[in-house]
Amino acid sequence: MNTDTRSMVRITVNGKVHEQQIDHRSTLLDLLRETLRLTGTKKGCDHGQCGACTVLVDGQRVLSCLKLVVTLDDASVVTIEGLDTDGVHPLQEAFVARDALQCGYCTPGQVCSAIGAMDEARRGWPSLVTPDLANAEVELSTLSREEIRERMSGNLCRCGAYPSIVDAIEDVARQDANGTV
Amino acid sequence: MTSTNQAVTRLDGPDKVTGRARYAVEYGANDVAYAWPVQATCARGRLDRAETDAALAVPGVLDVLTHENVLRLHADGEISPAHMGALPDLLLLQSKDLVFRGQLVAAVIAETPEAAREGAAAVVVVTEAEHARLELTVGDDEAIVPDITNDLSPGHVARGDADRDFADAPVRLDTTYSTAANFAMPMEPHAAMATWDGDRLTVHASDQGPPWTAMTLAGLLGLPPSNVEVVAEYVGGGFGSKAAPRPPIMLAVLAARLVGRPVKVALNRQQSTSLTTYRGPSRQRIRIGAGTDGRISSVIHETTGQTSRLTTYADQTVSATRLMYRAEHCRTTTNVLPLDVPTPAWVRAPGEAPGMFALESAMDELAVQLGMDPIELRVLNEPETDPESGLPFTSRNLVSCLRIGAERFGWSDRRPEPGATSDGRWRLGMGVAAATYPHYLFPSTATARVDSAHRYTVRIGAADIGTGARTALHQIAADALKVPMSDVRIELGRASHGSAPFAGGSMGTASWGAAIESACRELRRRISAGGGIPDEGLEAGAETLEVMTPSNFSRHAYGAHFAAVRVDRDTGEVQVDRMLGVFATGRIINPLTAKSQAVGAMIMGMGMALMEAAEPDTRFGGFVTQDLAGYHVPAHADVRDIDAMFLTEEDPNLGPIAGRGVGEIGIVGTAAAITNAIHNATGIRIKDLPVRAENLLLRVAVKAGER
Numbered sequence: 049m050n051t052d053t054r055s056m057v058r059i060t061v062n063g064k065v066h067e068q069q070i071d072h073r074s075t076l077l078d079l080l081r082e083t084l085r086l087t088g089t090k091k092g093c094d095h096g097q098c099g100a101c102t103v104l105v106d107g108q109r110v111l112s113c114l115k116l117v118v119t120l121d122d123a124s125v126v127t128i129e130g131l132d133t134d135g136v137h138p139l140q141e142a143f144v145a146r147d148a149l150q151c152g153y154c155t156p157g158q159v160c161s162a163i164g165a166m167d168e169a170r171r172g173w174p175s176l177v178t179p180d181l182a183n184a185e186v187e188l189s190t191l192s193r194e195e196i197r198e199r200m201s202g203n204l205c206r207c208g209a210y211p212s213i214v215d216a217i218e219d220v221a222r223q224d225a226n227g228t229v
Numbered sequence: 230m231t232s233t234n235q236a237v238t239r240l241d242g243p244d245k246v247t248g249r250a251r252y253a254v255e256y257g258a259n260d261v262a263y264a265w266p267v268q269a270t271c272a273r274g275r276l277d278r279a280e281t282d283a284a285l286a287v288p289g290v291l292d293v294l295t296h297e298n299v300l301r302l303h304a305d306g307e308i309s310p311a312h313m314g315a316l317p318d319l320l321l322l323q324s325k326d327l328v329f330r331g332q333l334v335a336a337v338i339a340e341t342p343e344a345a346r347e348g349a350a351a352v353v354v355v356t357e358a359e360h361a362r363l364e365l366t367v368g369d370d371e372a373i374v375p376d377i378t379n380d381l382s383p384g385h386v387a388r389g390d391a392d393r394d395f396a397d398a399p400v401r402l403d404t405t406y407s408t409a410a411n412f413a414m415p416m417e418p419h420a421a422m423a424t425w426d427g428d429r430l431t432v433h434a435s436d437q438g439p440p441w442t443a444m445t446l447a448g449l450l451g452l453p454p455s456n457v458e459v460v461a462e463y464v465g466g467g468f469g470s471k472a473a474p475r476p477p478i479m480l481a482v483l484a485a486r487l488v489g490r491p492v493k494v495a496l497n498r499q500q501s502t503s504l505t506t507y508r509g510p511s512r513q514r515i516r517i518g519a520g521t522d523g524r525i526s527s528v529i530h531e532t533t534g535q536t537s538r539l540t541t542y543a544d545q546t547v548s549a550t551r552l553m554y555r556a557e558h559c560r561t562t563t564n565v566l567p568l569d570v571p572t573p574a575w576v577r578a579p580g581e582a583p584g585m586f587a588l589e590s591a592m593d594e595l596a597v598q599l600g601m602d603p604i605e606l607r608v609l610n611e612p613e614t615d616p617e618s619g620l621p622f623t624s625r626n627l628v629s630c631l632r633i634g635a636e637r638f639g640w641s642d643r644r645p646e647p648g649a650t651s652d653g654r655w656r657l658g659m660g661v662a663a664a665t666y667p668h669y670l671f672p673s674t675a676t677a678r679v680d681s682a683h684r685y686t687v688r689i690g691a692a693d694i695g696t697g698a699r700t701a702l703h704q705i706a707a708d709a710l711k712v713p714m715s716d717v718r719i720e721l722g723r724a725s726h727g728s729a730p731f732a733g734g735s736m737g738t739a740s741w742g743a744a745i746e747s748a749c750r751e752l753r754r755r756i757s758a759g760g761g762i763p764d765e766g767l768e769a770g771a772e773t774l775e776v777m778t779p780s781n782f783s784r785h786a787y788g789a790h791f792a793a794v795r796v797d798r799d800t801g802e803v804q805v806d807r808m809l810g811v812f813a814t815g816r817i818i819n820p821l822t823a824k825s826q827a828v829g830a831m832i833m834g835m836g837m838a839l840m841e842a843a844e845p846d847t848r849f850g851g852f853v854t855q856d857l858a859g860y861h862v863p864a865h866a867d868v869r870d871i872d873a874m875f876l877t878e879e880d881p882n883l884g885p886i887a888g889r890g891v892g893e894i895g896i897v898g899t900a901a902a903i904t905n906a907i908h909n910a911t912g913i914r915i916k917d918l919p920v921r922a923e924n925l926l927l928r929v930a931v932k933a934g935e936r
C-alpha cells in the first residue's frame with residue numbers, strides 16, 4: 049500500500065495509549081472492533097443512523113462509525129468496556145435490573161449514549177423538547193421521561209426495549225442530586 | 230421455592246451490558262480475512278463474467294470469489310426441511326441466471342475490511358439485462374394460488390358457501406387493505422465467520438437455529454453433519470430473518486474455502502435488504518356478511534402477495550381469519566405473483582401481522598356500520614369451538630383479554646363518534662383489535678450432566694436471539710433438577726449440543742423446555758438410582774420425539790390490543806399516547822422477560838402501522854429504502870406509554886411446559902388497534918400501511934368539518 053494513505057496516530061482507549069499507523073479510511077469503530085478487539089462497541093449500520101456504535105470521545109458521546117481515526121490524534125476514547133474501572137457502572141446495573149435489553153446488540157451504545165446524555169443534562173444543555181429554550185432550566189435529577197426519550201432518540205433498539213431503557217436511565221438520573229454518578 | 234413463574238433478571242444481562250457477550254463476527258481468529266459482496270445491478274438477466282484484475286491489484290486483496298472458482302454445492306443434499314424455501318438463495322454463484330437486483334455476483338476477500346470494500350468497487354461485472362417485472366398487481370394472469378402457504382394450510386380453503394351467503398346477507402362489508410413490505414432489520418446485521426480445518430467447518434453465525442443451519446450447510450457442502458459446527462451464542466435479533474441460513478453465512482463458508490483462511494462477512498444495511506429476505510407486501514380484500522344484529526354469517530378473505538423467481542413463498546395472511554369469529558361460511562384465498570424481486574420470507578408473525586391488520590380493521594368498519602361497540606361485536610361473534618376444525622379450544626380467553634383490557638385502558642371514556650375528542654390541534658381517539666397466534670411445538674434434544682461437586686450443566690442447541698430463552702430455560706432446568714439456579718450452568722447456541730428447533734414460530738421455550746425438563750428429570754432419576762454421583766459425574770439426554778400434545782384440540786394464543794392516539798389536525802402527524810396488550814398465552818415462565826418481548830413486539834407493530842415501508846424500486850428492482858434513514862423504525866421519541874399483561878391461565882393441553890410463546894402475538898393486533906384509533910380520532914379509515922401523514926393531511930380538518 050502507498051504509505052501516503054497511512055498516518056501515525058496516537059489515541060488513548062480506556063486509559064491505554066495506542067500509537068500506530070492508521071489507514072486513512074479506518075473508522076474508530078473498525079479500529080475498536082477489528083484492530084483492538086474491543087467488540088463491545090457494535091456496528092449496527094456503519095452509517096450514523098442507529099447509535100449502536102456510540103462511545104465517549106473526550107467525554108462526549110460520538111458515533112464511532114462516523115469518526116475517522118486519523119482525525120482523533122491525541123483524543124481519549126472510552127468504550128463500554130472502560131466505563132468503570134472498578135466494576136460495573138450504576139447504569140449498567142440499572143439496565144439489568146429493569147430488563148432494558150433483549151438481544152443486547154444496541155445495549156452498549158444505549159449505555160454510552162445515556163452516560164453522555166446525562167452529562168449533557170448535568171451541564172444544563174437543553175433539548176428539542178425543553179420548554180422555553182431561552183431560559184431553559186435543565187437538571188438531570190428531574191429530567192422528564194419525554195426529555196430522556198428525546199435525548200436518546202439517536203439510539204435505535206429493534207427489540208423495542210425503549211420503555212425499560214428510559215426506566216433505567218430515570219432510576220440513575222434521580223440519584224444524581226450530588227453528581228455522584 | 231421454584232425458579233419458574235418468577236421475574237428473574239436476564240441471565241446474560243451482565244455480559245450484554247458490559248460488552249462481554251460475543252456476537253458472530255466478534256470472535257478472534259488468527260489470519261482472519263474479510264469478504265465484501267459484489268451485487269447484481271440488474272433485476273433480471275444473465276451474468277456474462279466478472280472481471281477481477283483491477284480488484285486483485287488492490288493492495289490487501291487476497292482473491293475474488295466468482296462463479297468460476299466457487300465450490301460446487303450439492304443442491305440436492307439433505308437439508309433441514311424448514312429450509313426448503315431458503316435453499317435457492319443459498320446456492321451462491323452456482324448459476325449465471327440473475328433473478329433479482331442485489332443478487333450476489335462475486336465477492337472480494339481481503340486482509341482488511343477497507344481493502345475488501347475497495348476491491349469490490351473495482352470488480353467489473355458484465356451482464357446481459359432483460360426486461361424485469363417488478364410491480365405487484367392484483368388479478369395478474371401470472372399469479373398462482375399456491376398448494377400450501379407458509380403455515381402449510383392450502384392456498385384455497387372454503388367451508389360452506391361464503392360467496393352465496395355474502396351476496397344475500399342483510400349487512401355487507403366489502404373492503405380492501407394493503408400493507409407495505411417490511412424488513413426485519415435486526416440491530417445486528419446478518420453476519421458470519423467461517424473457519425475450515427480440513428473438511429471440518431465451524432461457522433460463528435448470527436442465526437436463529439444453529440442445529441438446523443448446520444444440517445443444511447452439511448447437506449449443501451456434501452459433508453457429514455458431524456463435521457459442521459455452527460455457533461450462535463449471542464444473536465443481535467433476528468425476527469424470523471435469521472431463522473434459516475441466508476446468503477451471508479454461505480458466502481463466509483465459500484470465501485473461507487477459497488482462501489484457506491477464516492473469513493468474516495458482515496453485511497451492511499443496504500446489502501441486507503436484498504440478501505436477507507423481507508416481509509412481502511400484501512393486497513387484501515375482505516368481505517363480511519352479517520345480520521342486522523351483528524352476527525357474522527360469512528367471511529371472505531383474499532390476499533395477493535409476491536414471490537421471487539427462486540421459490541414460491543406465501544405468508545399465511547388469511548389463516549387467522551378462518552378461526553377468529555363464528556362464521557358458518559368462510560373462504561380464504563392466497564394468490565402469489567412471481568416477480569423479479571428478492572425472495573420474501575419470515576418476518577415476525579408472517580401473515581398473521583398483515584392479515585390481522587385487515588381483518589381487525591374490517592371488524593372495526595363493520596362495528597361502525599352497525600353502530601355497535603367494536604368490543605361487543607367481537608364478543609357477540611365469539612365461537613364456542615374452532616370454526617375451522619370444529620375442535621374445542623384448549624383455552625381461548627379472547628373475551629377476557631378484551632374485557633380486562635377495556636377496564637384497564639379506560640375504554641368507557643371513548644366516544645364512539647369519530648372526531649369527538651380533541652386537545653387543541655390534536656384529535657384524540659381510541660382503538661381496539663384482537664390478535665391470535667398458533668401454538669407450535671417441535672421435537673428437541675437436550676442433555677444434563679452433573680459432576681461430583683454437584684455442579685449441573687444443561688446443554689441445548691437452541692439460540693437465544695434476545696427472547697430471554699437462556700434465562701427461561703435456566704429456570705426450567707433448575708426446577709426440574711430441584712436445585713437453585715446458581716447450581717446450574719446452561720449452555721446453548723451450538724449445533725453440536727444436539728438437534729433443536731430454531732427460535733421462531735413462538736415455539737422455542739415450550740419445545741426446548743420440554744426436552745430440558747425431561748433430560749433433567751432423567752438425570753435426577755439416575756442420581757437416585759445410583760445412590761449418588763460417581764467421580765466422573767453423570768449425564769442424561771432426552772429427545773422429545775413426539776409433538777407432545779393431544780391432537781384433538783385447537784391451540785392458539787389470543788390477545789387484545791388497545792391504542793390511544795392523537796392526530797395533528799394540520800399536519801396529519803400521528804402520535805401514539807398509550808398502548809396496552811392483554812395476552813392469553815398459558816403459563817409464563819419469566820414475567821419480566823416475557824413482558825419485554827411482548828412490549829417489543831407491540832413497538833414493532835407500531836412501526837408497521839406508522840412508518841415501516843420497504844419501498845420497491847419498480848424501475849430498477851430491489852428496494853429504494855435501503856437503510857435506517859429511509860426505512861424508519863420506531864425510536865425512543867415515538868414510544869410513550871406501552872404496557873403488556875398476561876392473563877393467568879392454566880392449560881394442561883399445551884404440552885409439558887404449558888406455555889405458549891410470546892414472541893409474535895404482540896405484533897399481531899397492534900397495527901389495527903392504532904389505525905382503528907386513528908379512525909376514532911379523525912373519521913379517516915386507514916386502508917394502506919404504513920399510515921402516511923400525506924394521507925391524513927387536510928383530510929383531518931375536512932372530516933372534522935372545520936374547513
Ligand code: FES
Binds near residue numbers: 097098100102112114
Ligand atoms: S453503527 Fe454507527 S450509528 Fe449505526
Ligand code: FES
Binds near residue numbers: 148149151152154204
Ligand atoms: S436489545 Fe436488541 S436491539 Fe436493543
